[in-house]
């Protein structure tokens with residue numbers, strides 16, 4: 001029988017293991033570092049390193065690695081063995097505090113957006129003691145931050161840690177102003193729900209587009225898609241179920257709180273949701289989850305696709321980023337409690353989030369911008385590119401009362417469950433209440449739904465943390481001067497909600513009317529990465545990040561360039577793949593099929609010259625027309641790719657790739673799909689959408 005509690009965290013140097021392996025004093029010092037961010041003395045680090053190594057070796061490890069999250073979006077690791085030579089040609093296993101705290105990978109092969117050109121190539125990884133070390137593939141993995149020789153962040157974790165610190169500082173100010181003398185620390189909690197597709201490995205291997213791009217670039221629509229809504233929460237097929245079981249067990253070993261699994265809307269699409277954790281650990285765990293999802297799939301003859309839009313015509317995948325703020329005593333500051341209208345602390349934090357989302361729509365859009373996610377945002381399946389907030393009827397009623405000064409009527413609302421102690425204090429947004437909002441209040445947390453399935457959630461979270469911290473800091477500045485805190489806070493909430501209520505939208509975000517309405521409200525509609533990304537370096541944004549020491553101006557510029565460059569590179573790879581498939585496989589396949597048809601027509605005529613092979617002739621004519629068109633589209637795409645070579649500016653280049661290359665790819669695809677729909681399955685060189693989506 002599976003002993004889950006025993007297996008849970010068995011590959012992790014967690015609190016329990018630390019207690020077992022560390023001397024009491026060392027453990028206490030380390031805890032201080034973890035909880036209060038106190039720097040760790042090298043002598044203590046030596047003891048910790050030794051204990052980690054002993055534990056790791058007992059559990060089969062031979063190597064260690066600093067595990068970090070460069071701007072590539074995936075995690076990086078470089079493994080060193082513990083061996084150290086001794087006399088007589090022997091070795092001992094060693095691991096020092098210095099090796100634990102600091103690593104020196106060569107930074108020059110990671111994207112840096114120009115930082116490495118201006119500074120040195122050397123980079124450092126620095127131990128993040130707030131995230132537990134773990135053993136993966138016989139290596140002790142130490143979560144680390146990654147920065148350049150001169151200290152610029154080259155990774156996704158550093159700004160996240162900085163932003164959590166800054167949110168802590170500003171939230172603590174508010175709590176103190178409100179008379180809270182007990183709380184010592186505030187942190188963000190994050191629960192990322194991860195969507196993914198599973199396809200059969202053998203089918204996958206026959207598709208260059210999936211291999212090189214993670215998404216299909218061609219493929220005619222199958223007779224059935226997701227229109228029957230019969231996959232969402234449907235019973236899980238045995239092969240998928242076996243995969244999910246294995247995945248859960250693997251994740252539990254790493255101390256990842258995998259909780260919920262179910263089928264998603266599109267055929268072959270599924271979801272995994274963990275129980276929330278601190279922002280930092282949730283991020284590390286999500287990175288690890290994505291990696292393990294892929295690895296476990298291999299064992300089952302499957303491939304896990306994390307791309308935001310693997311298949312046209314059915315839903316793509318996202319990652320719902322559930323976000324809240326919690327005190328060290330476990331109080332959720334976004335919990336409205338029994339009477340939200342009287343809960344001034346809640347109202348202040350709520351108002352801060354409302355203002356932050358309105359003031360920084362551009363940054364939220366940027367935080368989820370990627371070549372893959374652009375296919376999702378704006379389609380009728382995911383939140384649109386327009387950022388708005390959903391608060392639900394109950395909170396809207398609370399805010400109405402704040403604004404009007406009229407009484408808050410909760411009794412008439414059947415949804416408020418203030419009478420029964422056993423029920424939650426506040427109504428929750430059940431799954432079908434409003435699934436269309438990008439930023440939805442769901443009872444005691446916000447759910448940012450625009451995040452792409454393949455992205456590192458650090459990006460969305462450091463941006464949310466910083467923008468909310470910024471508003472809290474302004475609130476604190478104002479309230480610190482106030483004589484009567486309660487009425488000043490009430491006024492502040494009223495003023496803030498009044499000024500920023502345009503960002504609140506409880507209706508259907510997928511509708512055409514909303515696009516028009518949002519434009520009337522003056523909300524941004526940044527449909528693609530090339531449109532959004534240049535705003536990263538606006539004066540407003542530079543001032544926001546530098547004020548709170550989350551990013552320097554150099555770091556912001558570098559991030560902008562890395563993201564723009566990555567976008568162009570991805571579309572370039574996709575275009576080259578599409579051209580390769582078009583020229584090497586599709587064109588020859590269609591030509592061969594036409595030949596087959598022609599031969600058939602001749603055979604028929606050979607039997608009896610009087611018979612007119614009308615069907616063959618008609619099909620030949622049709623396919624031949626399409627083929628002529630196809631070769632023209634190949635030519636257009638070829639030229640579009642070449643045209644990019646002259647553009648030097650990253651922003652201009654990205655825009656060029658969107659408007660010329662991506663557009664040409666879509667046109668090429670349309671013709672190919674039409675040909676596929678008119679050919680025999682046997683003659684088409686790739687497994688069809690139907691096979692990919694329905695064969696597992």
Ligand code: ADP
Pocket residue numbers: 189190191192193273274275276277322323324325332429430431442444445447
């Ligand atoms: P749903 O989105 O379907 O309503 P849940 O309410 O169960 O689902 O929550 C979804 C995700 O939100 C889970 O990962 C859960 O752990 C996370 N979550 C719940 N409470 C919080 C919180 N206070 N902070 C961050 N995430 C949370």
Ligand code: MG
Pocket residue numbers: 193320447
């Ligand atoms: Mg959800």
